[in-house]
Amino acid sequence: MTDDQNKKRANLRDVAKSAGVSVATVSRVLNAPDAVRPKTREKVESAIRTLRFVPSAAARAINSGRTRFVGALVPTLDNAIFARFLAALEHKLLDHRLSLVVANTYNDPAIEVEKAKTLVDVGAEGLIVSGITHDPALDDLIERCQLPTIATSYHDPSYHLPTVGYDNMAATALALDYLAGQGHRDIAVVHGPLANNDRTRARMAGLDPVGHAAQLQFFETEIAILGGCRAASAILAAPRRVSAILCFSDVLALGVLFELQRNAVRVPDDLSLMGIDDLAASAHSEPGLTTVHLPVSRMGETSANAVAGWIETQERPAPVLLVPDRVIRGSPRAVEPG
Structure with missing residues (x-):
């Protein structure tokens, strides 16, 4: 190793000594630079550059009481x-x-x-x-x-x-209202696990099949592309046919789309599909996924x-x-x- 590599890492005291100021002043330059006079701040910043000082998060926490x-x-x-x-x-x-x-x-x-x-x-x-x-x-x-x-x-x-x-209730209400407005009455709903997920439960509560004269079938699966694929297989195998599929997330909807295409089911000609989230990929699928944008x-x-x-x-x-x-x-x- 060179002598430079053997040198220990500079600390606050080294910077303070080089700049001719107190350790507290160096700390203020690092944490509240506007509170330090420009001339003093320039001296400290010059010493920092010369010593190649890199602030330590642990040391900063000790000195300031903040981990930030x-x-x-x-x-x-x-x-x-x-x-x-x-x-x-x-x-x-x-x-x-x-x-x-x-x-x-x-x-x-x-x-x-x-x-x-x-x-x-x-x-x-x-x-x-x-x-x-x-x-x-x-x-x-x-x-x-x-x-x-x-x-x-x-x-x-x-x-x-x-x-x-x-x-979350409003999000699914927006989705169901749109599908119902398009004439869909038999709708499959694909959602993630209800256990430990209040967002999914709230989205479930936002569905009003009676108000839309709709018949809903529910399919619970993991929130993943694979989960959407599995749900689509279950929908295709179910005895009651549906005209539309509403997914509680775009991830599930994309998985459903892939599985439908694998089974030569055309979207939207054979089945309509809608998601919730508005992921970036949803704008680029074929066809583009109609969804509820969550900000x-x-x-x-x-x-x-x-x-x-x-x-x-x-x-x-x-x-x-x-x-x-x-x-x-x-x-x-x-x-x-x-």
Whole structure:
């Protein structure tokens, strides 16, 4: 190794000594540069460049009492809807000089509690969780730590945590209303597991078959392309024929589409298809998938602003309702009601 490689990494004290200032001044330059006089700030920044100083997150936490990171607990990473949400969340947190650490809960409340404890142990200043159904141990942890926590993907002003999300009942109501308006009465509904998922249960509650004179058949499956394929096979094998399939997520709808095409079932000529989410891929399938757009990126940005504001001011934010809307493409067609 060279002498340069053998040198230890520069620390705050080295920078302070080189710049002729206190360690506290160096810390202010790093954490609140606008609070330092320009001439002093220039001296410190010059010393940082000369010493090739890279701030240590651990050291910064010790000096400031801040870790400046937020933890996000999501039920899966194997779904583009969460990828889009997390990307927007992280991008907006950066505007508040906060970082993001993500933990996968595998849609298991017990795992969610353990992952939350780990995030708290390493100093999370806030949490983002999915939905409003959680193990009581998670609520107890949040309460004991007085931890700013935002519940997402669900809107409920009465919930004990601030919610930033959409009306899941309204999303399925929009979808069913559109299909019924196209003349469909026999409709298959493909959804993910109901256990531990309040968003799916709320979407189920948003269906009003009586109001639309519709007959609904329900098919529960895993929320994945494979789950959609399996549901489509079950629909094709069912004794009662349907004219349309409504999927509670675009991931399921794309799986259904692939399986129908594999079985030479034409969409929309033979069967109409509709999803919920509005994933990027849905605009590029053939045919394009008609769906209900959920403002997931806006939910990420709004959640970031809410939790960052709560961390900085200690003031609890108000709940935020994000409104879904229909995106009409080529996968359904109108039929004459039978």
